[in-house]
Amino acid sequence: MGNALLHSIHVHPVKAFRGLAPREADVEPWGLAGDRRWVLIDDGGKVVTQRQQPRLALAAAELLPGGGVRLSAPGMAPLTVPVPRPVDTVPVEIFRDKVEGVLAEDQAAHAWCSDYLGAEVRLVHMDDPATRRPVDPEYARPGETVSFADGYPLLLTTTASLDALNSLIAQGNHGAEGPLPMNRFRPNVVVSGTAAWAEDDWSVVSIGEVTFRVAKVCGRCVVTTTDQGTAVRGKEPLHTLGRHRRLDGKLAFGQNLVPLSPGTIRVGDAVTVLE
Numbered sequence: 001m002g003n004a005l006l007h008s009i010h011v012h013p014v015k016a017f018r019g020l021a022p023r024e025a026d027v028e029p030w031g032l033a034g035d036r037r038w039v040l041i042d043d044g045g046k047v048v049t050q051r052q053q054p055r056l057a058l059a060a061a062e063l064l065p066g067g068g069v070r071l072s073a074p075g076m077a078p079l080t081v082p083v084p085r086p087v088d089t090v091p092v093e094i095f096r097d098k099v100e101g102v103l104a105e106d107q108a109a110h111a112w113c114s115d116y117l118g119a120e121v122r123l124v125h126m127d128d129p130a131t132r133r134p135v136d137p138e139y140a141r142p143g144e145t146v147s148f149a150d151g152y153p154l155l156l157t158t159t160a161s162l163d164a165l166n167s168l169i170a171q172g173n174h175g176a177e178g179p180l181p182m183n184r185f186r187p188n189v190v191v192s193g194t195a196a197w198a199e200d201d202w203s204v205v206s207i208g209e210v211t212f213r214v215a216k217v218c219g220r221c222v223v224t225t226t227d228q229g230t231a232v233r234g235k236e237p238l239h240t241l242g243r244h245r246r247l248d249g250k251l252a253f254g255q256n257l258v259p260l261s262p263g264t265i266r267v268g269d270a271v272t273v274l275e
Helices: 054-058 107-117 159-170 239-246
Strands: 005-009 024-026 039-043 060-063 069-071 076-081 087-094 095-101 122-125 153-158 191-194 202-206 212-218 249-259 264-266 272-273
Touching: 005 153, 005 264, 024 153, 039 087, 069 107, 069 191, 076 107, 087 122, 107 122, 153 159, 153 212, 159 239, 159 249, 212 264
Parallel strands: 153 191
Antiparallel strands: 005 191, 024 264, 039 122, 060 069, 069 076, 087 095, 095 122, 153 249, 202 212, 202 272, 212 249
16 A cells, blocks of 8 residues: 555536646545536426436536536536525425535526426535534444445445456456546545555555545446447446445445544645545
């Protein structure tokens, strides 16, 4: 582990949209600054992701000063959406959690997203991640919260594990689908310089000046089968993960992190296993 480094950083301002790759990011208790603070919901208040709408992979959101976003997508004129005032909250159902969000104030934002997907959706902002949504109590410590991420503040993956997975894919029945790029897994932090699957054994790690608790392995879903450049779905990596990477009953790739301290992480930072 002496040569482990932070290889890349990824922030997704709108959940399920394409991510950004900044050279540095501030770490807040609930995740990277600006990550997954916006989400789409359907008319029943349920979160809409690439699980239901793979075309979201082709949409992008640029993070603006103050937390607003500039939306863009194929065939759509770009649209700037400011952070709404927390006066019009709506219930948001995200997997098993029910939290409050704040509707975008400009109806154009809802229309833009609905027109792009061909389905009625609304754009919602999380105004106060310190109070809105606790981390799963089965794996959380008191007071830990999360944004609109799937369940935990950050997701960590390693380049060595992706290389190992791609080798397994190449030997399987769907080898033509590989090698897969890391964006299939939509991580926040990617680490290089480790052994394959080394992250399975980590409990506490530091990235530069920031320390993180490893909460649990990340179970993967159908989103990983979606080509993030075309929105076309295949069989991999779930087929190969199902044969080779079942941990705790899940198809495992990556580890969920919870920050133990605030700070700033930068590409090239040393990554150290503390426990």
